[in-house]
Amino acid sequence: MRSNKVNQYDVVIVGGAMTGASLALALDRLSLGTLRIAVVEAVSPAQSGHPGYDARSIALSLGSVKLMSQLGLWSALVSEATAISRIHVSDRGHAGLARIAAHEYGTQALGYVIELAHAGAVFHEQMAQSDQIDLICPAHITAIERNSDRVTLQLSTGDSCQARLLVAADGGASTCCSLLGMTSRETDFGQVAVIANVSSALPHQGEAFERFTPSGPLALLPMSQGRSSLVWCLPPEQQQDVLGWSDEEFLANLQSAFGWRLGKLTKTGQRYVYPLSLRQAERRISHRVAVVGNAAQTLHPIAGQGFNLGLRDVMTLAEEVIAGAQQGQDIGGAAVLSRFRQRRDPDQQATIQMTTGLVTMFANEHWPMVVGRNAGLMAMHAMETLKSPLVKRAMGQVDR
Structure with a gap:
């Protein structure tokens, strides 16, 4: 009762x-x-x-780590956290890329990945x-x-x-x-996110990857035990195909989209799919x-x-x-x-x-936009004044 x-x-x-x-x-x-x-x-x-x-992982910015430390929570999380020492940003099929390294900003990590x-x-x-x-x-x-x-x-x-x-x-x-x-x-992005943990032949060494492809962005975040946390954004009509693939088919298609910067992708965990939208x-x-x-x-x-x-x-x-x-x-x-x-x-x-x-910028395959964003990526790589504001917000170094 x-x-x-x-x-x-x-x-x-x-x-x-x-x-x-x-x-x-x-x-x-x-x-x-x-x-x-x-x-x-x-x-x-x-x-x-x-x-x-x-099964998802999230990237905690340095600003978030500082807040967690203020609450006495970070000490209980850090043992299972993986530091992001570098970020590699690229546009598939094009020359533009940018690299961001922690040492450039006087810190040991740009952020941390926790499960x-x-x-x-x-x-x-x-x-x-x-x-x-x-x-x-x-x-x-x-x-x-x-x-x-x-x-x-x-x-x-x-x-x-x-x-x-x-x-x-x-x-x-x-x-x-x-x-x-x-x-x-609510704004529907017209994408779903495929989430999985994957292993690779080469160690990630704390490097995170953000790769923009014609079907949507693909990110790999470094995790413990040499794994990487995958977020692969795809059109909704591909959802059933992705879920229906065998592990071998999934890894082969992911390899084709991501490339070989981590060597051969050797293993995947269970896959999850989430619709993507902006809701405010x-x-x-x-x-x-x-x-x-x-x-x-x-x-x-x-x-x-x-x-x-x-x-x-x-x-x-x-x-x-x-x-x-x-x-x-x-x-x-x-x-x-x-x-x-x-x-x-x-x-x-x-x-x-x-x-x-x-x-918007990286989902657009019109040639002027492709040229502009690749020029932007190359300029970011070369010019700290362009890269710094974006990196600071990504690191959580913002006013609140």
Whole structure:
């Protein structure tokens, strides 16, 4: 029999994957444990196929590593992280290329690659160690009611919870935003991303590859055990063919698209396919509600900016909530949420423009565009003044 309890919190976060978990930990640690926090998550992180902790890897920028270090999380992640020492950017069938090396920027790494499954285990272990964070899982929100001073959420368990602030961190197809009537704009990129881990005859030596092909960009990120994390963007009509290929056929076609910079591609893990679109919430705040991470903006993976942008959402929101609490303000009130929105809008727009611009530039096979982008790649390789702004944003060295 269900208890139908109403639990009281300062903040309720809907979504317990990377973004939601990092927000819970940021709020807990920056407030020195003075806030009561709930994280509502529909799927257990230990469950196979959890959408937030599947076989994918993500590239953490140096800026994100710094933020993780501030929260005391990086020390638990670094043992399984792979440093990106160099990035090789090329346009298949054309002469343009650019190389970016960490030593050019006085650092040992341009970023690090972490596996989501490992990160999920670390984050949930850290949340379990806090007396002020309740992980309500498995559960999902069935209804949301707002009044002047609080938000009340009905849970699928039959219980309810109340908070001064509700945060939607439940991904691109946010149930939380849907229940609140918070709409989003969506642009279909006309591509799907094929995700897999692959092994190669030659060691990657910490080098990441971004290769632009007529069918879409292809990225290989260095991973542990000599593997590379593949993101291969293709037209949707090729999805069934790719999933139907044997491992040998898949590797042969990938080899043809990528080339031989890592020698022969020798092994592949399970393949996953995700549709690609730009989705941007019409509003990132509403009455007693903030929207962060993929619920606020879902990006093309071309420059690996999705989680890095979301983590900057997380840290900015946590800082504004803590500052508001210290000043005696309502942490879910308009003043706190407006400061969060004002700080985040410029970074969000600049990052969206960068990633969408790259997709547009490199998906276009008209000859003038091909000539222009290859000239641009060669100029970037030769001229630091052209390369530096793009590299700094990719490294997460941006204002927030």
